[in-house]
Amino acid sequence: MHNRRDKWLSFLLVSPSIIAVAIFVYGFIGWTIRVSLSGWKGLMPDYTFVGLKNYATLLNDPRFQIDIRNTLIFTAVFLVGAVLLGLALAIMLDQGLKGEAFFRGIFLFPMAISYIVTGVVWRWLMNPAMGSRLSGFNLLFKSLGLDFLVNTWHTTPYWGIAFLAIPAIWQLSGYTMAMYLAGLRAIPDQLREAARVDGASEWQIMRYIILPLLTPVTLSAVIIIGHMSLKVFDLIVAVAGKQLPLDVPAIYMWQATFDGNFYGLGAAIGVFLLISVAILIIPYIRFTLRSEENS
Amino acid sequence: MPSKKVLWIVLAATLILSMVLTACTTPTTTVPTEVVTEAPTEAPVVEKQQVEVFSWWTGGGEAAGLDAMIKIFAAQNPDIEFLNAAVAGGAGTNARAVLATRLQAGDPPDSWQAHAGQEIIGTYVKADQIEPLNFLYEEKGWLEVMPETLIPLISENGNIYSVPVNIHRANVLWYNPAVLAANNIDPTTLTSMEAWIAALDTLKAAGVIPLALGEQWTQMHLMETVLLSTLGAEKYNGLWSGTTDWASPEVTTALGNFAKLLEYVNSDYSTLTWQDASQLVVSGDAAFNVMGDWAEGYFKELKVEPKTGFGWMPVPGTQGTFQFLSDSFTLAKGAPNRDAAIAWLSICGSKEGQDAFNPVKGSIPARTDGDVTLYDEYLQSAMVDWSKDIVVGSLAHGVVANDSWKTEINNALGIFVADKAVEGFQTALVAACKSSGPCK
Known part of the structure; x- marks a missing residue:
């Protein structure tokens, strides 16, 4: 009897959030899908069913092709950069350096800043102006005599978007560092010692013991960085504004919907974003749930 | 079982809470309305009318110019309260998203700012959200004081849909x-x-x-x-x-x-x-x-x-x-305070209103009879061109x-x-x- 009451009470206590999530997350997902299947173009709602027409338009849309290409390049550079840099920093800090806590704080700190602030600062640093108006990194490179490093940053044709991953890496490598550091600390010292007794070199210990044990951490990092990267909007707008060579789906979604009144098309981009993030996250959630059940 | 009763009360409270949350999602400026519904209980004699005007003029010369026009409006319409519903953001990018939400929810402001021409006609007229203003143009004689080539650019099928305040x-x-x-x-x-x-x-x-x-x-x-x-x-x-x-x-x-x-x-x-x-x-x-x-x-x-x-x-x-290009004001179809909105639009189109707004904002009046002495050297030259050139619109x-x-x-x-x-x-x-x- 008591048990049943507890069950009821616990259900009641979480019910506000269940209701809120049901309305604001799943309800709106359903509504967005409905809009994405409609021909709504113009200010007032129009739910005329047009099937997958908006999705077909997107696939043939040169702007959306740029978006997909940019997202892939950005995600690849961002992922590889943040994971490798985070791992390197974590391994360095794990060597028992003096002032570890201080450096840990410094590396983690950028994460506390909003993307907009990061974007504005890096907009100044990566200033592509040439000639007498050289500034930011380019000016620094030139005054250090490193003229060959002076470049056009994100205005570089085709690969410009890769440069926009630099501020993102700067901001989030501290976070991956913290994840890896936690992972490293969880590896018992006995394992390393046993390996040393068996005559393994430090490199072999790293390669055959530490890194394999860090695989779950890498997976988590890839998922977290990856889904942030797919949804990126504010960082791009803050550094580069809304220009087409550096366009990503989230910016197109905003412009299509609110500047152009293409509500159906905008909703389709939203659904596309949702699906791409879901492809990344759902297997991860299932994997985590299963491993939790097993343990 | 008294506990069951408690459970139902909690459940009902939850539902109400979720409704309140839902209501919060529409970013409307309903606060002033509440103030007014309370007002008659304190001063039942005068029921003050209101007009809600939506714009993206929140800073610099634009906001100062708007304030100057509001002052004139207040002097001429002492019994209408002016509600300035401005949303910040350059060229109205944020304001337009907020306005779209309000119109879709059937909660239009009485009058709102929009770029004159197809931005109004293709979006708001097509959605049947604003009233034609030919009656006001005729009543006030604006057709005589605005360039002839301007009128077709702000009209659709002979209906004029907005009052241009300034010209760039x-x-x-x-x-x-x-x-x-x-x-x-x-x-x-x-x-x-x-x-x-x-x-x-x-x-x-x-x-x-x-x-x-x-x-x-x-x-x-x-x-x-x-x-x-x-x-x-x-x-x-x-x-x-x-x-x-x-x-x-x-x-x-x-x-x-x-x-x-x-x-x-x-x-x-x-x-x-x-x-x-x-x-x-x-x-x-x-x-x-x-x-x-x-x-x-x-x-x-x-x-x-x-x-x-x-x-x-x-x-x-x-x-x-x-x-x-021009910032102009519209009359909402089904405006909650239609008469007050028309009073506002009359100020927007008046010589006095335009000469108050434009020197501060740094633009010229849409009327060709503005007082040139109020404007600087460049603007004076633009006023001359405005009154004699062929007018075409900006994309x-x-x-x-x-x-x-x-x-x-x-x-x-x-x-x-x-x-x-x-x-x-x-x-x-x-x-x-x-x-x-x-x-x-």
């Missing part, structure tokens, strides 16, 4: 007189695209940036002036009414001219705001910049002297035409194309600026006119 000119070429003099270029000789391009060549050879350019919307701004210059006023208007073929060789020539101009711009254009680009002219880094005449207000802020620090002229080939600022069409042109333009392929650009423009414009 888009086809202005700003130049640095010292830089031109140093390179022996006389600005008065630049009356055609060809002459201008020759001058740009000279400047390029001399190592200055010939033409300063900024982010994407400033590229569209440059493009529209080139279209006007190459096609002339009548054919330019035809692009938007459907009588000029987007696939025609003249348009190819115009786009070729535009592509040519892009060879003379600063390499970092995509990272510059319009202010950054305009500043290159007064700093002497660049010789020319095409920008609307709000640039003059910016030059004044930079404390540069007109005529010596910066000069101006119509974009070469557009002499005698005034490519305009980048919402006069000639509806929002959807403009967005499609913007997509095509963005791709063109990156790949410089005129043919593909023209094909995309033809397609855009079919999909969202009047072309069949």
